[in-house]
Amino acid sequence: MGKHVKKRKKFKWFILISLFLFILLVAALFLTKKIRIAALWANGYEVHGVDVSHYQGKIDWHELAGQDIDFAFIKATEGSTHLDEQFARNWQKAPKEKLMVGAYHFFSFDSPGDSQAEWFIKNVGSLSGKLAPVVDAEYYGKKDENPPDERVVQENLHKILSRLEEEYHIKPILYTTYSFYSKYIQGDFEGYPLWIRNVYYSPNLDFGSSWTFWQYTDRAELSGYKGEEKYIDKNVFYGNREELEQYICP
Secondary structure, three states: OHHHHHHHHHHHHHHHHHHHHHHHHHHHHHHOOOOOOHHHHHOOOOEEEEEEOHHHOOEOHHHHHOOOOOEEEEEEEEOOOEEOOOHHHHHHHHHHOOOEEEEEEEOOOOOOHHHHHHHHHHHHOOOOOOEOOEEEEOOOOOOOOOOOOHHHHHHHHHHHHHHHHHHHOOOOEEEEOHHHHHHHHOOOOOOOOEEEEOOOOOOHHHHOOOOOEEEEEEEEOOOOEOOOOOOEEEEEEOOOHHHHHHHEOO
């Protein structure tokens, strides 16, 4: 009887130690961003959407919209001279579906903020009935290895955001990554709706409830597009559809 008890105790300890080591392994993979569990969190939100550009090619918006999609942000412009080659087509066809649609601008470190705003306004035109304009501010190329001057970047960001707010009578949405946020945005752009990219875990862990949109994956695969990129970005809104309507331009 005594031997059986000892064996059971040893087996119990073996299970406990194995479980503990498994938890440590998962935690290590999670903290080092080797595994992605963001989609599990994202499933708990009511309002889902995508963001697209020419990388998705010619989109069949009717097919795409039928896959639990409530909103779509479409790339319009970049810097002061670049227009996304699929913008006009996407901008014409997406609103025909039951989608809330918005346009975004990819912020450049290499041109003035006010001229970037004017380029967006010139190409997008009216946003009445559409979602607020988005400024996508993140590192690109090798800019993260040699970050541009903080004061200059903040000054140009303020210029583009202020001009867009003046034009569209609504605060633009500010899309960004954690690394860009911590260097250029934190503490200096209060009041702008925050769209945060985190493909690993919920931004609730870092921002609480102070975010508005969350890009939780850049590896979703949906039907309805055939571009050079097989994946599509998926997002959630921190609220219900009625609350999302508060971000529609007057």
